Amino acid sequence: MAEIVFLVLSVITIGSAIAALEMRSLIYGSIALMGSLGGIAGFFLLLDAPFVALFQLVVYVGAIAVLILFTVMLVKRELIFKKIEDKRRKFAGIGLMLIIMVSIGAVFIDSGIKTITTDEPPVNFRDIGADFVIYYWPALILMGLILAGTVTGALVLARRVDVEVDERTN
């Protein structure tokens, strides 16, 4: 049963990752990206990490993908449907992709990873909470500050200065 679920999830994840990059329309591309991120959340569930899976769904599928969709909508209509890529680079890119997949995959298959299996119970999510509060609390605070800083920075970057000046003169 788990094998079938794994196969379906990997087809969804990898297929929609390719679709996100190759679809002509950016809007459909971002929806395909959403599917790929959701597939990763399914993998997390399969790995007995429900907390991370829910976090992935909330942050990626809920927030980031919607943010990307709204940004795509701000772009001109003809740019959304135009494919911008180097034709000459396409084959080189596919070759690079295949080289990376085959070489790293061969290294992994050849290494001792294949023999690693586990019968131990999965990590309890209470351990994650203890990790956060006991060991990584400075990193947690720093992460909160970084998030606040980046959101403020994004707002400042995206602000339209010209409109404000016009309004003030009016």
Next chain:
Amino acid sequence: MTNELIDFTLVSVALLGIGIYGLAVKRNFIRMLFAIEIIINAANLNLVAFGRFLPHSGGQTLALFSIAIAAAEVAIGLSLIIVAYRMYQNVDIADFRSLKG
């Protein structure tokens, strides 16, 4: 729990390859951001998979940190896209040459 670590690792390698292909071939700023997202997700999948098979809670903790930082990165990247689009009326990175200085 019948799947093995190698299965998850190979899916992660495939996602990494697709992401690098997107970064190498695409010239659309937004699509390159998609590719970066795919690569980050491959890394997260690896973190959680290795954390499951150790088993140790560190993998999941690090994955949560990584997801949060990726959210910040996307916010900055999208605002940069909006600023560049406003300046050049285009999302083609070949047009952003003057950023070279």
